[in-house]
Amino acid sequence: MVWAMSGMLLVLGFLGSLAWMTQKARVDRTSRLDPDQAGRISFGTIDTMESLLRAQQEVQSLRAQLAKLQTSVAENSGQGQLLNQSLKEAQRFAGLTPVEGPGIVITLRDVQNPTADMMIEATIIHDVDVLRVVNELWNSGAEAISINGQRVVATTGFRCVGPVMRVNDVPIASPVIIKALGDTDTLLGGMNLPGGIISELKETSPKMVTLEGAKKLELPSYSGSTKASVSKSTPPKTQETP
Amino acid sequence: MILIPILALAVGIILGSLVGAPVTGVAGVYLAVACLAGIDSICGGLRSYLENKYHADVFVTGFLSNIAIAFFLAWLGDRIGANLFLASVIVFGGRIFVNLSLIRRYALAKWTESRLKRKNQQEAETQARAQTTTP
Numbered sequence: 001m002v003w004a005m006s007g008m009l010l011v012l013g014f015l016g017s018l019a020w021m022t023q024k025a026r027v028d029r030t031s032r033l034d035p036d037q038a039g040r041i042s043f044g045t046i047d048t049m050e051s052l053l054r055a056q057q058e059v060q061s062l063r064a065q066l067a068k069l070q071t072s073v074a075e076n077s078g079q080g081q082l083l084n085q086s087l088k089e090a091q092r093f094a095g096l097t098p099v100e101g102p103g104i105v106i107t108l109r110d111v112q113n114p115t116a117d118m119m120i121e122a123t124i125i126h127d128v129d130v131l132r133v134v135n136e137l138w139n140s141g142a143e144a145i146s147i148n149g150q151r152v153v154a155t156t157g158f159r160c161v162g163p164v165m166r167v168n169d170v171p172i173a174s175p176v177i178i179k180a181l182g183d184t185d186t187l188l189g190g191m192n193l194p195g196g197i198i199s200e201l202k203e204t205s206p207k208m209v210t211l212e213g214a215k216k217l218e219l220p221s222y223s224g225s226t227k228a229s230v231s232k233s234t235p236p237k238t239q240e241t242p
Numbered sequence: 243m244i245l246i247p248i249l250a251l252a253v254g255i256i257l258g259s260l261v262g263a264p265v266t267g268v269a270g271v272y273l274a275v276a277c278l279a280g281i282d283s284i285c286g287g288l289r290s291y292l293e294n295k296y297h298a299d300v301f302v303t304g305f306l307s308n309i310a311i312a313f314f315l316a317w318l319g320d321r322i323g324a325n326l327f328l329a330s331v332i333v334f335g336g337r338i339f340v341n342l343s344l345i346r347r348y349a350l351a352k353w354t355e356s357r358l359k360r361k362n363q364q365e366a367e368t369q370a371r372a373q374t375t376t377p
Binding site: 015020 | 243246247248249250251253254255256257258259261264265270273274276277280281283284287288291296298301302305309368
């Protein structure tokens with residue numbers, strides 16, 4: 001009786017203290033998050049190692065590809081040059097090369113000392129605000145956009161994770177500096193249009209937004225993953241004329 | 243004798259806290275239900291001992307299978323979208339109460355019995371003494 005009971009109590013004590021610590025760690029870690037976010041986090045671990053390994057593999061394969069391309073350019077200069085040029089064009093369009101040129105810089109800031117008549121929600125720069133600014137910039141003819149050093153490309157996502165927002169899965173926070181290349185006057189005019197996101201933010205507090213033109217801006221290239229795991233390119237189809 | 247299980251419990255708790263790392267993922271969520279099942283089994287074993295119905299094999303297998311079943315039910319509930327772990331919580335919680343109340347009754351019964359016995363003994367002794375002193 002005593003020995004069986006002792007053995008089982010040992011197991012129970014072990015399980016109990018583990019459960020206690022698990023719950024304590026969970027509460028410590030997630031009590032400041034939204035309940036649904038806390039739920040998601042406690043039910044799974046975020047494995048960054050896997051994506052890091054994948055990125056490293058991709059870098060290696062890209063380097064091999066680059067070397068192959070360079071040798072082919074050297075061997076066959078006529079066709080190679082043409083190919084190289086179209087590759088460069090595609091890379092510039094996809095945001096894989098650094099670019100420079102005239103443009104504007106928009107800085108979005110949280111309100112530092114909100115007064116009582118402001119809604120707290122409105123005094124913070126949200127992912128949606130950044131997304132709307134970017135949309136209006138594209139619409140005004142921007143050719144390339146970066147946000148706090150993160151180049152905006154076709155797969156760029158803007159989302160809110162707790163107290164920060166993530167652009168290209170890189171956490172950023174206020175002040176959000178948005179650089180856009182394009183014709184400075186056109187961009188400034190487009191962004192200052194009444195009823196746009198800029199005027200909406202300025203309504204809360206004029207200090208939330210600063211807009212300035214720039215003669216020469218330098219935007220970094222996109223540094224995230226460009227690997228496609230399931231989709232592949234197909235040859236363009238000949239279009240039927242209606 | 244009664245200290246050994248208490249010591250074992252303490253050792254278990256210390257071992258658990260020595261592991262240190264919280265259990266990640268879903269296993270951590272189901273651990274609580276498994277604990278409840280364990281507590282229930284311990285109470286059940288104590289009760290059956292007091293009822294003189296205790297069998298070590300029944301107790302050990304019951305303890306292990308209860309924990310496993312609670313774990314499995316909680317997991318299954320999450321898979322099929324019914325909160326089956328509530329079933330474990332209610333059943334084991336209820337049984338813990340029943341077992342503990344029965345244990346209390348047996349303990350009380352034993353205590354009153356021993357008190358009565360002692361009283362009877364004392365009376366018998368005083369009577370015997372009275373008989374011996376009176377010639």
